Amino acid sequence: MSVSSPLAGKKILLGIAGGIAAYKCVELTRRLTEFGADVRVVMTTSAKSFITPLTMQAVSGHAVADDLLDPNAQSGMGHIELAKWADLILLAPATANLIARLRAGFADELLTTLCLASPAPIAVSPAMNMEMYLASATQENIAVLAQRGMHIWGPGEGPQACGDIGPGRMLEAHQLVDLVVDFFAPQKAIFKNVNITITAGPTQEALDPVRYISNHSSGKMGFALAEVAQKMGANVTLITGPVALTCAANINRIDIKSALDMHAASLQTLDHCDIFIACAAVADYRPEVIAQEKMKKQSGVENLTLHLVKNPDIIADVANHLDRPFCVGFAAETENVEAYALDKLQRKNLDLIAANDVAKADQGFNSEKNALTVFAAKQRFDITLADKKKVAQQLLEVIHQQYSTTNND
Numbered sequence: 001m002s003v004s005s006p007l008a009g010k011k012i013l014l015g016i017a018g019g020i021a022a023y024k025c026v027e028l029t030r031r032l033t034e035f036g037a038d039v040r041v042v043m044t045t046s047a048k049s050f051i052t053p054l055t056m057q058a059v060s061g062h063a064v065a066d067d068l069l070d071p072n073a074q075s076g077m078g079h080i081e082l083a084k085w086a087d088l089i090l091l092a093p094a095t096a097n098l099i100a101r102l103r104a105g106f107a108d109e110l111l112t113t114l115c116l117a118s119p120a121p122i123a124v125s126p127a128m129n130m131e132m133y134l135a136s137a138t139q140e141n142i143a144v145l146a147q148r149g150m151h152i153w154g155p156g157e158g159p160q161a162c163g164d165i166g167p168g169r170m171l172e173a174h175q176l177v178d179l180v181v182d183f184f185a186p187q188k189a190i191f192k193n194v195n196i197t198i199t200a201g202p203t204q205e206a207l208d209p210v211r212y213i214s215n216h217s218s219g220k221m222g223f224a225l226a227e228v229a230q231k232m233g234a235n236v237t238l239i240t241g242p243v244a245l246t247c248a249a250n251i252n253r254i255d256i257k258s259a260l261d262m263h264a265a266s267l268q269t270l271d272h273c274d275i276f277i278a279c280a281a282v283a284d285y286r287p288e289v290i291a292q293e294k295m296k297k298q299s300g301v302e303n304l305t306l307h308l309v310k311n312p313d314i315i316a317d318v319a320n321h322l323d324r325p326f327c328v329g330f331a332a333e334t335e336n337v338e339a340y341a342l343d344k345l346q347r348k349n350l351d352l353i354a355a356n357d358v359a360k361a362d363q364g365f366n367s368e369k370n371a372l373t374v375f376a377a378k379q380r381f382d383i384t385l386a387d388k389k390k391v392a393q394q395l396l397e398v399i400h401q402q403y404s405t406t407n408n409d
């Protein structure tokens, strides 16, 4: 290890709960220690059914703590010392049970007691069956932990141990290590005292009380921008359509459903908005009439025509406001990416536009990664394919550079 190791001297308490993903903690601990971190491991009783304390002791180089009332442990590093020692508590895998117990504030075993007793930031990496993850109790518990300031890292999506396919997989070891490195990376507060409004996610345009028109935006790109902008010192307002994501309590989150709601909420932020970033995938049209009752299928009617009317263009209205903020749009294109993006830059009166080619696999809508080409009137910047947080970081650096130039003119 060299002093330039990204995690040199960082003290990480890894809390392992009882889930099949516990096996990933061997690789996780190995990588964290290779990057210079000092890792101490705490395991719940059920975690030991999935991985042995001896294995975790071997990879971390320290005895594993697992008992709240262990007299030997208390004479060495007891739970209060461990709680004070940590720079970061990383809970991985965080099972539905652990998350519920954290929310309720249990202190009847070592791991939850440590979390209660520690002033250290806590990162929670959920891992469970997709139905358990999507259950409203779990979603509510995770939202409460996020509101309390805990970092929610993941889960990923894909095939699960039980055979289901969906959200609930613990992030891979290398993804968690990247998040830990980002977490400790010194972040210059380049947006101190700057108010940034970000739109994110899809809009839902109701047809009747049970149906709507929408799109595949997950909100991940917009939420990544919000999180990184906030870390860069900005006061962030995040106006989001319906998504299954949480954000830190110090982000001013406004939940909306339709384009009209998003339009109204966006205009309301303009009296204190310096930079407006429109990352949302807004429906261009909405049903002209929303049926009061569920529309019934009519026998003999094979075709149905819906009358749609145009939604207001939110970013264009913001950009044409008398006291306009610095305006950044996105362009989601499947062909002629550059030409369409430049057309939107000009037509919507924007300062910057970030174009993504959403026809490419593994980027854009509902993926973990993205790649952008950012256009200003006379300049372009390429941001290559990377995790959405890294893309957000680079895009915000470009925005900062352009915004500062505009403001100093």
Ligand code: PMT
Pocket (backbone or CB within 6 Å): 199, 200, 201, 216, 217, 218, 219, 220, 221, 222, 259, 278, 279, 280, 281, 282, 283, 284, 311, 312, 313, 314, 315, 316, 328, 329, 330, 331, 332, 333, 344, 356, 358, 364, 365, 366, 367
């Ligand atoms: O949410 P994710 O799954 O992470 O996916 C991210 C993303 C692909 C949705 C995002 O990167 C992106 O490209 N967002 C813009 C999608 C879009 O609707 O693009 P557009 O080309 O249709 O719209 C151009 C710009 O006008 C966008 O900034 C859009 O927010 C804005 N717009 C569009 C219509 C409208 N009525 N009002 C608007 O403000």
